[in-house]
Amino acid sequence: MLDDLDAVLEEEEQARPAETRRRARGRGGRSAVAFFMSLVLLGLLAGGGWYAYSKVKGFFVDDDYPGPGGAEAIVEIKSGQSATDIGTTLVQQKVVASVDAFTGAAKDNNRSKNIQAGWYKLRVEMKASDALAALLDPKSRWVTKVTLPEGLSYQQTFQKLSEATKIPVAEFEKAAKNPIGLGVDESWFTRTDGKKVDKTDIEGFLYPATYELSPRADATGVLKAIIANFNAEMERLEFVATVQKTRGGISPYQALIVASIAQAEALKDVDMAKVSRVIYNRAYGDFDCKCLGLDSTVNYWLRITGKKVKPSEKLTQADLHNPNNPYNTHDKSGLPPGPIGNPGEVALKGAMNPTNNFPYYYFISIDTKGTMAYGKTGEDHVRNTQLACKNGIPLC
Structure with a gap:
């Protein structure tokens, strides 16, 4: 019955002149129809037409499920x-x-x-x-939550991401071969010291933070989200602009490398800017060999080539002076080829704004709490090393 009524109403509406239809719609036409439908509804209910009511009730009440829901x-x-x-x-x-x-x-x-x-x-x-x-x-909310601490290498980062997302490490490795495609601006891969830059190296761009990742994202999607956060943090810190303005011709990529080294070497936030200054002093200052002489860079190479990382006292002369190790900063001058990890905010700020009037060329942790001592000469460094040994640091 109701279907027949609907058809009649539709025919009558179409038969009315267009201007009349517009006036009806423009001046409460729906209310007029609603009044008519109310009369129809009352008549139908009086006749026991519950089925008819169910057919027209949507005209008055928004369609809604009763709940609670199924699949x-x-x-x-x-x-x-x-x-x-x-x-x-x-x-x-x-x-x-x-x-x-x-x-x-x-x-x-x-x-x-x-x-x-x-x-x-x-x-x-x-x-x-x-x-x-x-x-x-x-x-x-259905999210995959993962925390990436400061200083992780890209390999360690991929392992954590894999554990959280169940995406194989190999898929992250494959996706990471194109950092520019993931959102790293090509301008990052620039150095002013003449050293070649590997544009397939994602190290340094995997910003440490806690991420809520889409459970539907693949490896590429996850890395894009992390790179997007890196870009946002660099903009917030004004990292590129600050480095270009204050670091005397050093590129932002070089400053990123310095930040990654400071993150690896300094155990306390207070030392990040100081360690950064020492690195700049050695690489670009008046230091004789222009070499950094760091064990952290040597260990980085051991890690990414699948070898065991060693504490400083167990690194052999062959490890420290391996000519085939591009991260050998004991013999090779200047900064290494790229970052040795992913630095956090404090390390990045230290590399942007290293401590001024800090004419030191050596640093060393002198106790198990990570307290740093700095030296201007080799003799200073020897004394600081002896102090570290006295305090239980196994160097002597």
Whole structure:
């Protein structure tokens, strides 16, 4: 019966002159139709027409599922989406029955603007208000959370990412071969000291932080998210502009290398800028050999070539002076080919703004707490080394 009524109404509407139809729509036409439908509804109910009521009730009330919902539905909410956008997404995945039901629930809940972007585990055929409550519940968010500490090498980073995401390390290694494609600006791969830069080296660009990763992301997507954060942090720190303005011709990439070394060598934040200054003094100052003489760079090469990392006292002369090791800073002058890890904010700031009026060429940890001592001469360094040995550092 109701279908016949719908057909009659449609025919009558189309038969009316266009101008009349426009006036009806422009001056509460829907209200007039609603009044008519109310009369029809009352008549149908009087005749026991519950089926008919179920057919027309959507004219008065937004379609909504009774809940609580059935099968699991994975939904992505994107940054900047409005309530209508979110409602549309939920309807498309059959989570809610109508956009209006969801937007209505959102209007009634002053917390609805707090919905965060991300992936959510919901259910099909949920009541709109229940779906909204789930989107506001942090427990409903489906994310892969991983913390990357300061100073990890790219290999160590890939291992942590693999453990968190269950994506094989090999896939991260493959994706990492194109840092520029992942979002690293090509201008980063520039040096002013004449040394060649490897544009396939992702080391230094995997910014240490806690990441909430999309559970649907592949290795490329994960690395793109991390590189995007690196770019944002560099912009926030004004790293490139500061280095170009203050470091006397040293490129941002060279400063990134210095930051990675300071991260590896200094155990305390207070020493990051001081160690950075010593590195600059040795590589670009008046130091005779222009060599850094660091064990950390030697160990980095051992690590990335699959060999065992050794404490300084166990590094052999063959290790320290291996001519085939490009990270041999005992014999090779200047900075190594690239970063030796991924520095954090404090180390980056130290490389940007190294301690001024600090004419030292040597540093060493002199106790188990990581306290650093600095020397201007080789004799100073010998005395500091003896002090370290006295304090239990196994160097002598």
